[in-house]
Amino acid sequence: MERATAALPASRDAYEEIFALADTYFQSIYTGDAAALRSTFHPGCRLFANVSATPYEKSVDEYVAGVANRKSPRELGEPFRMQVLGAEMLASMALVRTHQQMLGFNYYDYLSLLHRDGRWQIVSKTFVHFEP
Numbered sequence: 001m002e003r004a005t006a007a008l009p010a011s012r013d014a015y016e017e018i019f020a021l022a023d024t025y026f027q028s029i030y031t032g033d034a035a036a037l038r039s040t041f042h043p044g045c046r047l048f049a050n051v052s053a054t055p056y057e058k059s060v061d062e063y064v065a066g067v068a069n070r071k072s073p074r075e076l077g078e079p080f081r082m083q084v085l086g087a088e089m090l091a092s093m094a095l096v097r098t099h100q101q102m103l104g105f106n107y108y109d110y111l112s113l114l115h116r117d118g119r120w121q122i123v124s125k126t127f128v129h130f131e132p
Contacts, residue, residue, distance in 0.1 A: 018087055018094050018113065021120045025111070026082040029100065032072030038064050042114070042121040049127045051105070063125075073102040094120065106132045 021040055028037035041060040049056040058066075073080075081101040085108075088095045092115040100107045112124040 014089060014115075015087065017120055018089065018096060019084065021113065021122070022084050022087075022096055022098065022111075025122070026080075026098075026100070029067060030072060030080055030082065030102070031074050032067060032070070034064050034068035037067055040122050041125075042116075042123045045121075045123055045125065047125040047127070049129070051127075051129045070103075076103070078102055092116070101132070105129045 024036055025040045027033070028040065038060070041064075043060065045060040047056070047058045047060065047063050083099055085097040085099055087097070094113040094115075096109075096111040096113060098107075098109040098111065100109070107127050107129055109125060109127040111122050113120045114123050
């Protein structure tokens with residue numbers, strides 16, 4: 001059973017852990033590293049979106065399999081264009097807003113994180129694609 005972490009202070013170390021998770025998330029998407037990507041997510045995470053006006057809902061397993069079975073942005077020679085736009089933390093939860101331009105898409109993500117068993121994990125991902 002997972003153990004919730006007691007309220008964490010909004011310290012520099014806590015934010016560094018959150019940004020390290022975001023970096024692993026970005027790098028694994030960019031390179032197509034399914035194992036590293038899976039490590040950023042809680043196993044029960046769900047992903048919801050509207051991509052080109054089409055509703056999207058997947059489990060983390062479906063999402064990671066999709067990343068593993070496509071050409072990665074790095075393989076396609078695309079530049080790395082991913083960044084954190086903002087991060088907020090309250091006790092053992094956090095919200096990270098990101099922007100990724102890759103594979104012909106212009107994604108904005110809201111990643112909900114929880115700190116459990118001594119580490120941060122993405123427990124929910126909502127995202128949208130806007131035409132640039």
